Amino acid sequence: MKTAGGGKGAPLLEVRQLSQHFGGLKALDGVDLDLSQGEIVSVIGPNGAGKTTFFNVMTGVYPGTEGAILFNGEAVRGLPSHEVIRRGIARTFQNIRLFSNMTALENVMVGRHCRTRNGLLAPLLRLPAYYEEERRIEAAAKDLLGFVGLLSFGNHLAKNLPYGDQRRLEIARALATEPKLIILDEPTAGMNPAECERLVELIRRIRDRGVTVLLIEHQMRVVMGISDRVVVLDYGVKIAEGKPLEVTKNPRVIEAYLGKECD
Amino acid sequence: MTPVSAAKWAGLAAILVVPALLGSGNYAYLVQAGGMIGLYMILALGLNFTMGYVGLFDLGYIAFFAAGAYGAAICGAYNVPLLIELPLTVAFAVLLRLGLGVSILRLRGDYLAIVTMGFGEITRLVINNLDSITNGPKGMEVPPLQLFSWTLSGNLGYYYLIAACVALGVIGSRRLEDSRVGRAWVAIREDETAARLSGISVNEHKLLAFTISAGFAAVAGMIFAHWIQFVTPESFVFWESILIVSMIVLGGMGSIYGVLLGALILGGVPQILQVFLAGSKWIDYRYFFFGVVLVVVVLFRPEGLWPHKRRQAELHEEAA
Numbered sequence A: 001m002k003t004a005g006g007g008k009g010a011p012l013l014e015v016r017q018l019s020q021h022f023g024g025l026k027a028l029d030g031v032d033l034d035l036s037q038g039e040i041v042s043v044i045g046p047n048g049a050g051k052t053t054f055f056n057v058m059t060g061v062y063p064g065t066e067g068a069i070l071f072n073g074e075a076v077r078g079l080p081s082h083e084v085i086r087r088g089i090a091r092t093f094q095n096i097r098l099f100s101n102m103t104a105l106e107n108v109m110v111g112r113h114c115r116t117r118n119g120l121l122a123p124l125l126r127l128p129a130y131y132e133e134e135r136r137i138e139a140a141a142k143d144l145l146g147f148v149g150l151l152s153f154g155n156h157l158a159k160n161l162p163y164g165d166q167r168r169l170e171i172a173r174a175l176a177t178e179p180k181l182i183i184l185d186e187p188t189a190g191m192n193p194a195e196c197e198r199l200v201e202l203i204r205r206i207r208d209r210g211v212t213v214l215l216i217e218h219q220m221r222v223v224m225g226i227s228d229r230v231v232v233l234d235y236g237v238k239i240a241e242g243k244p245l246e247v248t249k250n251p252r253v254i255e256a257y258l259g260k261e262c263d
Numbered sequence B: 001m002t003p004v005s006a007a008k009w010a011g012l013a014a015i016l017v018v019p020a021l022l023g024s025g026n027y028a029y030l031v032q033a034g035g036m037i038g039l040y041m042i043l044a045l046g047l048n049f050t051m052g053y054v055g056l057f058d059l060g061y062i063a064f065f066a067a068g069a070y071g072a073a074i075c076g077a078y079n080v081p082l083l084i085e086l087p088l089t090v091a092f093a094v095l096l097r098l099g100l101g102v103s104i105l106r107l108r109g110d111y112l113a114i115v116t117m118g119f120g121e122i123t124r125l126v127i128n129n130l131d132s133i134t135n136g137p138k139g140m141e142v143p144p145l146q147l148f149s150w151t152l153s154g155n156l157g158y159y160y161l162i163a164a165c166v167a168l169g170v171i172g173s174r175r176l177e178d179s180r181v182g183r184a185w186v187a188i189r190e191d192e193t194a195a196r197l198s199g200i201s202v203n204e205h206k207l208l209a210f211t212i213s214a215g216f217a218a219v220a221g222m223i224f225a226h227w228i229q230f231v232t233p234e235s236f237v238f239w240e241s242i243l244i245v246s247m248i249v250l251g252g253m254g255s256i257y258g259v260l261l262g263a264l265i266l267g268g269v270p271q272i273l274q275v276f277l278a279g280s281k282w283i284d285y286r287y288f289f290f291g292v293v294l295v296v297v298v299l300f301r302p303e304g305l306w307p308h309k310r311r312q313a314e315l316h317e318e319a320a
């Protein structure tokens, strides 16, 4: 793996004046954000504020209209998604996107793809390189399934897992790409309080592995509990940023949420 | 020996021994039918990479079978030895498919079906009209397969050659299925966006599966041409592409044994019916039965007759 670029204290991620326009709609409009290694930062904002769009531009789903994304000092805006992932950003989705007809273990093994090399020849000829790499992929995947508490479900098809487990499986798959930054789009959506609790604990353990966490979150209890910092988006613009308690007292934030439906 | 493995060995023995016994008797046509089914198996195994694993519909696949067959015919016309003909023909089919692949990378669903269908038809029309090279609708004579001074002729010889290729195809498919690239293919089929965002270079892997499909078709086409010793554009009609797609749907997308079963049923039953119903008025209905069978399967068993089972790993709790 590459070592983190820049000196001590240099931000892991620097987002500068990032915009994404869809025709006349400015879904994202000049957003700045810095992340340091080991932080947990939440992005909040009303429905339609541009949070998911922000994640999509960061991971190459949309190209972005203007601005820069520097990850480890390297410009990554506009790179194809798989190149972004390779550089150490991983993500999950607001609407769970697993490989439904693959087993839970295989889902995580797919996440190892960008860190492994076997092509066609080694598996076709069953060379030692094939067995060796497969063994490593499987071991790493089992390890991560254990980490999210799903090891005993490894042979279940992803589509047959309960909802909360699917969310955690998605996180395990993302972690399998060995990210330095993981971004989670509403990881607790649809979870009951007990599942939420487990997820918060999981997010902390992810951070303790040295992975920086950026998440979109709606449940204020979760946001207040785990965030080192909170960023508030509204109509594609960053309207506030700071410690969780400061942000909730910010009049602009209160105004943004008032009279609006929270999703 | 368990009953299942006993049945397997018995089946394998039957496949290998029975044709030799049938030899030149009353049932010799069965050897030819078996060879044709085997060619369909190679084609279905090949298309399974594109359609079964990666999930891309391809209604023009027969074009690559045609490329193989005409490769053999043209090489034959110039007395090109087999050891050069084989790589040349496969390379030609693969390049042709790369060209198609690159231009349809972004297409999905119906668009993909329409464009590939068009490609298949255009290929046939080109063969039909390129008189100077392909002799147009009149077709070309093809010499039998020849390696150095050894010539392969007769149905039985081609039957065994085809059987060997099916076996290689099955082994190759199994080995690739259970690999890093094989998992990437299925991930793309399951959710292309999620695959991309799990770090897979989706386009590269699509093209890879695509070209492997062309390789299978080219080899099948070569064998076909040398065996029948004659090729015409008529052998590569749209219907044949549909037939191969149907084999995969019937058997089970991405399932090696399902695909073989699909080829056995859809490739075999019409030939058997042709013999048994010859002269009866029912022969005109054989494709009707065929359609009914397909509709019933798709409605009541959408995953196919012999769906793929995902690999089960050993899970030890203490790893947690």
Ligand SMILES: Nc1ncnc2c1ncn2[C@@H]1O[C@H](COP(=O)(O)OP(=O)(O)O)[C@@H](O)[C@H]1O
Binding pocket: A022, A025, A027, A045, A046, A047, A048, A049, A050, A051, A052, A053, A054
């Ligand atoms: N692909 C797209 N094309 C057009 N508009 C889009 C697209 N993606 C998102 N939008 C719009 O951008 C705005 C922000 O959406 P989104 O980022 O999903 O909001 P959030 O995740 O904060 O709820 C919405 O108005 C949405 O309709």
Ligand SMILES: [Mg+2]
Binding pocket: A051, A052, A053, A094
């Ligand atoms: Mg959203």
